[in-house]
Amino acid sequence: MQLDEFFVTGEPLIYAGMVSIVLVSATVIFLLTYFKRWKWLWNEWLTTVDHKKIGIMYILSALAMLFRGGVDALMMRTQLAFPDMNFLNSQHYNEVFTTHGTIMIIFMAMPFLIGLMNIIVPLQIGARDFAFPFLNAVSFWSFFFGALLFNLSFVIGGAPDAGWTNYAPLAGSELSPGPGINFYLLGLQLSGIGTLATGINLMVTILRMRAPGMTLMKMPIFTWSTLITTFIIIFAFPILTIALALMTIDRIFGSHFFTLTGEGLPMMWANLFWMWGHPEVYIVILPAFGIFSEVIASFAQKQIFGYKAMVGAIVIIAGLSFVVWVHHFFTMGAGAFVNSVFSITTMMIAIPTGVKIFNWLATLYKSKIIFSAPMLWSLAFIPSFTIGGVTGVMLGMAAADYQYHNTYFLVSHFHYVLIPGTVFACFAGLIFWYPKMFGHKLNERIGKWAFWLFLIGFHLCFFPQYFLGLDGMARRIFTVGPEWFTLNFVSTMGAFLMGLGFIVFVHCVIYSFRFSPRNIEGDSWGYGRTLEWATPTPIPKYNFATLPEIESHDALIDMKEKGQTTFDRDKLEPIHMPSYTGQPFIMAAIMFFASFALVFEWITLAVIGLAGIIVMMIIRSFDYDEGYHIEVDEVIETEKKARGMTDE
Amino acid sequence: MEKKQNKYPVNHIIGFALSITLTIVAAWTALSSDLPVMWIIIAIMALAVIQAGIQLFMFMHITERGATHAPWNMMFHAFVIAAIVVAGSLFTMSFGFTHDHGGGDHHDESGAESHEESHDDHEGH
Ligand code: HEM
Ligand SMILES: [Cu+2]
Numbered sequence: 001m002q003l004d005e006f007f008v009t010g011e012p013l014i015y016a017g018m019v020s021i022v023l024v025s026a027t028v029i030f031l032l033t034y035f036k037r038w039k040w041l042w043n044e045w046l047t048t049v050d051h052k053k054i055g056i057m058y059i060l061s062a063l064a065m066l067f068r069g070g071v072d073a074l075m076m077r078t079q080l081a082f083p084d085m086n087f088l089n090s091q092h093y094n095e096v097f098t099t100h101g102t103i104m105i106i107f108m109a110m111p112f113l114i115g116l117m118n119i120i121v122p123l124q125i126g127a128r129d130f131a132f133p134f135l136n137a138v139s140f141w142s143f144f145f146g147a148l149l150f151n152l153s154f155v156i157g158g159a160p161d162a163g164w165t166n167y168a169p170l171a172g173s174e175l176s177p178g179p180g181i182n183f184y185l186l187g188l189q190l191s192g193i194g195t196l197a198t199g200i201n202l203m204v205t206i207l208r209m210r211a212p213g214m215t216l217m218k219m220p221i222f223t224w225s226t227l228i229t230t231f232i233i234i235f236a237f238p239i240l241t242i243a244l245a246l247m248t249i250d251r252i253f254g255s256h257f258f259t260l261t262g263e264g265l266p267m268m269w270a271n272l273f274w275m276w277g278h279p280e281v282y283i284v285i286l287p288a289f290g291i292f293s294e295v296i297a298s299f300a301q302k303q304i305f306g307y308k309a310m311v312g313a314i315v316i317i318a319g320l321s322f323v324v325w326v327h328h329f330f331t332m333g334a335g336a337f338v339n340s341v342f343s344i345t346t347m348m349i350a351i352p353t354g355v356k357i358f359n360w361l362a363t364l365y366k367s368k369i370i371f372s373a374p375m376l377w378s379l380a381f382i383p384s385f386t387i388g389g390v391t392g393v394m395l396g397m398a399a400a401d402y403q404y405h406n407t408y409f410l411v412s413h414f415h416y417v418l419i420p421g422t423v424f425a426c427f428a429g430l431i432f433w434y435p436k437m438f439g440h441k442l443n444e445r446i447g448k449w450a451f452w453l454f455l456i457g458f459h460l461c462f463f464p465q466y467f468l469g470l471d472g473m474a475r476r477i478f479t480v481g482p483e484w485f486t487l488n489f490v491s492t493m494g495a496f497l498m499g500l501g502f503i504v505f506v507h508c509v510i511y512s513f514r515f516s517p518r519n520i521e522g523d524s525w526g527y528g529r530t531l532e533w534a535t536p537t538p539i540p541k542y543n544f545a546t547l548p549e550i551e552s553h554d555a556l557i558d559m560k561e562k563g564q565t566t567f568d569r570d571k572l573e574p575i576h577m578p579s580y581t582g583q584p585f586i587m588a589a590i591m592f593f594a595s596f597a598l599v600f601e602w603i604t605l606a607v608i609g610l611a612g613i614i615v616m617m618i619i620r621s622f623d624y625d626e627g628y629h630i631e632v633d634e635v636i637e638t639e640k641k642a643r644g645m646t647d648e
Numbered sequence: 649m650e651k652k653q654n655k656y657p658v659n660h661i662i663g664f665a666l667s668i669t670l671t672i673v674a675a676w677t678a679l680s681s682d683l684p685v686m687w688i689i690i691a692i693m694a695l696a697v698i699q700a701g702i703q704l705f706m707f708m709h710i711t712e713r714g715a716t717h718a719p720w721n722m723m724f725h726a727f728v729i730a731a732i733v734v735a736g737s738l739f740t741m742s743f744g745f746t747h748d749h750g751g752g753d754h755h756d757e758s759g760a761e762s763h764e765e766s767h768d769d770h771e772g773h
Contacts, residue, residue: 231725235725235726235729239733265741267741268737268741271737271740271741272737275732275733275736275737322729322732323732323736325736326740333743334740334741334743335743338739338740338743342740
């Protein structure tokens with residue numbers, strides 16, 4: 001293979017991408033060397049099994065992916081506002097919308113939420129770490145290398161271009177030869193290992209490692225929504241794994257699962273994809289619901305209204321999410337009966353969702369609202385998401401969907417649920433729990449600027465798209481007719497406003513890093529209700545020295561009443577901790593190597609990589625490291641320092 | 649924490665070897681045996697059931713009692729999901745096809761299309 005076949009050539013924008021990749025990598029390497037930080041990087045981060053640090057790495061990667069996906073979005077919007085400028089040609093446009101969608105769902109939304117779960121869920125249930133800390137590190141690194149593999153595609157080999165849904169037969173090897181689609185298949189496969197493992201890990205953690213007295217119905221809502229999400233992950237992800245594997249075998253080894261010839265069933269891909277895909281959209285929305293519930297209860301200074309109804313609604317939504325997938329291909333032609341069945345199940349989802357909306361409103365009713373930045377994101381979520389949900393029900397009516405399907409009406413629907421739902425929740429959760437992660441708050445004034453810019457930009461960008469869709473503009477087209485020009489232009493302005501909001505947010509992070517006051521309370525906002533706020537800040541690496549008996553889902557409120565803390569000298573015992581290890585990183589790096597070889601169909605290299613993975617598993621099987629203990633004296637020392645106690 | 653390391657995991661190794669063997673046998677049946685299509689399908693189904701049994705008995709602690717009792721709850725959910733995937737796919741995907749393996753594919757496809765066009769005669773199944 002020639003070098004110029006390996007690298008993508010001939011596109012000025014991609015050359016610019018290459019140059020910036022080289023520059024950024026060179027800067028990072030230079031800085032690490034100059035400040036002699038290589039050892040620190042390895043010892044503190046690459047080998048860590050601490051759920052708090054892994055969570056931070058998840059969130060940082062997700063923010064980087066939000067940036068990459070956002071740049072993709074702005075490129076598309078630029079093209080659509082000035083279709084005659086030839087900013088992107090059709091092929092390039094196809095690649096950009098494909099990577100945008102895939103990155104935003106798989107490499108931004110999920111890791112962001114998983115990062116927040118990593119940090120917060122063990123703290124909310126009073127656990128010292130995940131049930132399987134080693135596996136948690138494996139999860140993170142396989143996600144990280146999966147994302148890396150996928151992102152390499154635009155400079156090496158060519159990006160996938162069949163949409164994030166990657167429909168057969170377009171994505172098959174006859175119509176899409178070359179490595180592009182392989183990057184999609186293997187990047188998702190690799191990071192999917194991580195997601196599935198995290199699902200199992202978190203489920204065991206929540207079911208087995210709760211504080212004494214914390215029954216299921218005394219768990220905070222965010223933990224509840226995480227638990228239900230892990231169920232969906234465990235049941236939905238294997239479907240994706242199989243579908244990806246079948247298409248990989250189709251493409252690389254010439255089988256006929258989804259091909260047009262040889263009695264393949266191309267639509268079976270769509271069927272399997274959405275059997276995973278619809279539960280997937282609930283994987284990214286349920287944790288978001290949990291975050292909003294926590295933020296709203298805290299800043300309304302009230303117990304969440306209808307705790308049991310909230311839990312019940314999550315469970316019902318999760319169940320229904322497995323029986324609605326056909327609404328993504330009503331137009332396939334399965335017939336009126338099939339479509340009617342799925343039309344009804346789809347519309348039923350609106351009922352438990354409505355219950356949740358009313359519960360949030362009832363929590364706010366007659367409460368003393370504190371308008372902090374996380375609360376603003378949460379308040380804006382309620383009406384914005386409702387618009388998305390209502391248009392979802394419109395799409396759910398099979399007969400009407402023949403009109404809406406694959407127009408900008410659909411595009412607008414899912415952005416109205418995903419952005420106010422998932423993205424707002426990521427911002428709300430990040431700002432809310434930021435002091436627990438980094439020991440200082442984000443600047444409220446700048447944070448609110450970011451919020452308003454993003455919110456206004458969002459509605460300006462996506463509201464017009466409903467009307468473009470009703471007007472007949474199809475999705476995934478790179479030119480627009482003159483009659484659609486005005487609304488497209490407005491939409492593009494909104495998109496750039498959102499970009500500005502993101503920049504202001506980054507500025508807020510940097511500004512706060514330099515100027516925000518340190519040494520804050522354990523309960524950083526003063527309105528915390530749950531156990532994570534009972535820890536001192538910075539959180540000791542063992543999280544909790546001791547735990548009180550939990551009596552309700554607002555554990556901290558009870559503890560404050562009784563004057564309890566998580567540092568009860570009489571109950572102290574040595575704490576058992578897992579050791580850091582480099583194995584997860586190395587194992588995932590080998591998986592990356594093997595997948596990369598398979599992308600280019602270099603079978604020998606791929607087999608060598610596979611052998612390497614098996615060797616790593618054997619090494620792990622004979623690894624008898626039992627961890628270490630933190631002695632009582634050290635615990636006392638740490639707690640005293642963190643709690644600012646000087647006496648005795 | 650009690651260590652149980654000295655116990656060699658014989659069951660797991662046998663289970664692992666068996667499941668790999670079964671997979672290879674299934675692949676061979678499909679790729680290079682001369683059985684008629686119907687028998688290939690039946691053979692693969694039978695192998696799949698054995699495979700599932702191996703997983704349950706060798707890895708999923710189905711025979712264990714006491715504190716780590718069998719995860720009936722999870723198994724129930726898994727069966728429900730498997731049923732949804734299989735029955736659901738059959739329900740939604742079997743339209744407009746007659747499985748005529750004698751090369752009648754072309755005819756079938758045009759059949760599917762006309763079915764789609766005239767679907768207002770409420771004839772879905
Ligand atoms: C009341 C709840 C909802 C209903 C009734 C609903 C209904 C629908 C329907 C019928 C479609 C297919 C439309 C078509 O292709 O023509 C659709 C697409 C979609 N929905 Fe929803 N939805 C709801 C909530 C959500 C939520 C909460 C999310 C994610 C957070 C979501 C994400 C999506 C996505 C990503 C697509 C399009 C995927 C694609 O084709 O690329 N929806 N929705
Ligand atoms: Cu859906």
